[in-house]
Amino acid sequence: MGNVDTLNLIQDSLLRRMRTMHSLYYQAVGTMELHHVNHFEREGVLPIAFSLFHYTNMQDATFMGISGELPIWNDDWQARVQMAINDHGKERPVSDMIHQRVGDFEAFKEYQRAVFSRTEAYIECMDPAEFERVIVAPPYPPQIASTYSAMCAGPQGITVLDAFECWHYQHGLRHMGEIELARGLVGLGGMTS
Numbered sequence: 252m253g254n255v256d257t258l259n260l261i262q263d264s265l266l267r268r269m270r271t272m273h274s275l276y277y278q279a280v281g282t283m284e285l286h287h288v289n290h291f292e293r294e295g296v297l298p299i300a301f302s303l304f305h306y307t308n309m310q311d312a313t314f315m316g317i318s319g320e321l322p323i324w325n326d327d328w329q330a331r332v333q334m335a336i337n338d339h340g341k342e343r344p345v346s347d348m349i350h351q352r353v354g355d356f357e358a359f360k361e362y363q364r365a366v367f368s369r370t371e372a373y374i375e376c377m378d379p380a381e382f383e384r385v386i387v388a389p390p391y392p393p394q395i396a397s398t399y400s401a402m403c404a405g406p407q408g409i410t411v412l413d414a415f416e417c418w419h420y421q422h423g424l425r426h427m428g429e430i431e432l433a434r435g436l437v438g439l440g441g442m443t444s
Contacts (some may be wrong), residue, residue, distance in 0.1 A: 258379035273367040275442045285356045301351040306426040308339040311366045313418040331358040380410035
């Protein structure tokens, strides 16, 4: 990469895409009630509560790998939000995570906004040269080797740009698709046309 104009263009594009994707989450939570979020369709089908918390909490946790800042989620947030399972569920089976539920939806929305706002502020203010910094170099440990980010990374390893693109942007779009499908199951529409 290296070229300052190119890096600035990438920073601007990433920030606009993240803000737009986050706006879909804000629209989704703004047009659902707790019974929609916690709806259990059937065995093997994750509730919206899983996708909402999993993505938000993973963005919060992986932000530390990018920025070095500790996650926002802690025991105080758990006491406020009252997640049925205090875990993003990345390493847990569907048979566990079908039981995920949000206790206090308004508190969850506050947590979500805090996580998303912090990510956007960081991208907006960061030195775009940081996009090239390697976060995880190969050879990758087993829990990373099979991930989308490892498959996308160049020979140098997973960079800050790869992390934002894979851990936050692509991951967010994937779960928004799940949320849009699940909204249809509870009688609500999608988020985009």
